[in-house]
Amino acid sequence: MKLTLKIWRQKSPKDKGRFETYQVEANPHMSFLEMLDVLNEELISKKEEPVAFEHDCREGICGTCGLVIDGQPHGPSQGTTTCQLHMRHYKDGDTIVIEPYRGSAFPVFKDLAVDRSAFDRIIQAGGYISVNTGQAQDGNAIPIEKEQSARAFDAAACIGCGACVAACPNASAMLFVSAKASHLALLPQGEVESKRRAQAMVKQMDLEGFGMCSNVTACEAECPKEISVENIARLNREFLSSTLGTEVKVG
C-alpha cells in the first residue's frame, strides 16, 4: 500500500518546526512504527535525517511510543498504543498526518519526540510506597477484596505514555496522576500514605505547568489503557479530604 505522510519535523527544541510530506510503501501487516522504520531506512539511504520518534517495548506496555496520528494520540484504534496500531486500519492512497504531543509541559525535543520528564518528577514526588528493607511479607497474608484489587489493577494499567495530556484541550495530567495515585491508594500497602501522596503529586503536577481538569474526558477517550475518569474523582476526593480532614503538610 502507498501512503502519503505529513510529518512534523523540528531540528531542536528551539527550531520553529514545519510539516514535511513523504511517500512510503507499506504493507498491512506492519505496525505503525514499522511503517515509520521503513520510511527512516529510505531517508538514511538517501542521506537524509531520519524522523525522530520514541519507542521501546513495541508491545504496548512501556508507554514510550505515542504520536498524534490524524489528531488522535496513538491513532484511531480504541485502547491501542501506536506500536500496536497496524497498517491494516489504513487503505492504499491514504494520507496520514503525524504530529508530536502538544503541551507546555511536554516540549518537543526533536521531530516527534517530546520531553515527558515532568511525569517522572510527579512520580518522584509521591508515586511510590515506602517499604522497609528486609524480609518481604507474604503477599497472601493481606486480605484484599476482589473488586478492590480489580479497581486498583485497572488504575495500575496506566503506562505513563502521556496521551491523556496530549488529548486534553488544557494539557492536564489529571488522568495520569489520578491513575498513579489511585492504584496505590486502593491497596492497603499504599493507603497508609495516600493523603500525603495526593498532596505531593498534585503539587508537583501544578509546578510542572499542566493545565487544570475541565472534565472534558478526552483523556479517557484516547487513553490506550482506557483508564477511567473515576480515578480523577477519587484523586479530587483524596485531595479534598487530605486538605480539610488531616494535618498533612506538603511544604
Added chain:
Amino acid sequence: MSWFSNFLTSSIGRKVIMSLTGLFLITFLVIHLIGNLQLLNPDDGMSFNIYAYFMTHNPLIKTVSYLLYASILIHAVQGWMLWSKNRKARGGQRYAVKNTRAVGTNSFAASNMGWLGTIIFIFLVIHMYQFWLQMKLGNTPMVTYDGNEVKDLYTIVADAYSNIGYVIFYVVSMVVVAYHLLHGFQSAFQTLGLNHRKYTPFIKGVGLVYSILIPLGFAIIPLYMYFMMQ
C-alpha cells in the same frame, strides 16, 4: 492560613471554587425561574410586583442575594483565570488535525466553557443594568395594591420584552446557559469527587433535564409576553 491559600491556588482547589459557586448558581436559577413565572399571571403584574417587593425586603433573602453577587463574580473571575492558565498550559502550537472526542459529556460545551461563560457574563451585565439597577436607582413607576405602594417592576420588564431584539438576545443567551450547564452540571459533581457507579448516571440524567428545562422555562417568558400578552 497558608494551607488554606495553598488549597485555593492549587489546581483542584480552583476547580472546587468553580464547582461550589456553579452549584450555588444552579440552585438560584430554580428560585429565580419560579419567581419569573409570576410574570405570566394575567393580573397586570400584581403577583410579580408583590414577589419582587418581598425579594427585595426580606432580610434573609437580601443576605443571600449578596452571596449570589459574590458567587457570580468569583465564578467569572476564577473562570477567566482557569481559561487563561489552561490556554497557557496547552501552549501556542496546536494540532494541525483536530479530532476532539469525549466520554459521557457534551464535548462542544466541555471545551468551550470559557466562551459560553463569557457570553453569560455579558448577558448578566445587561440583565442587571436593565432590571436590577433601574429598580435600585429608583426611576421605577409605582403601583398601589391594597394601600401598599410597591415598585412596578412588571412594567419595566414588559417594556423590555416588547422589543423583539431584546427577546431574541434573551432567548439566545438561554441557549448558551443550556450548553454551559449541559457540561457544567455533571462536571461540578465530578470536581467534588462525587463520582459513583450507582449515582453518576442519575446525576447526569438530572443534569440533562435541568439544562434543558430551566433555560427553556426562562426563554418561554419573554416569548410568551411578546407574542401573547400584547
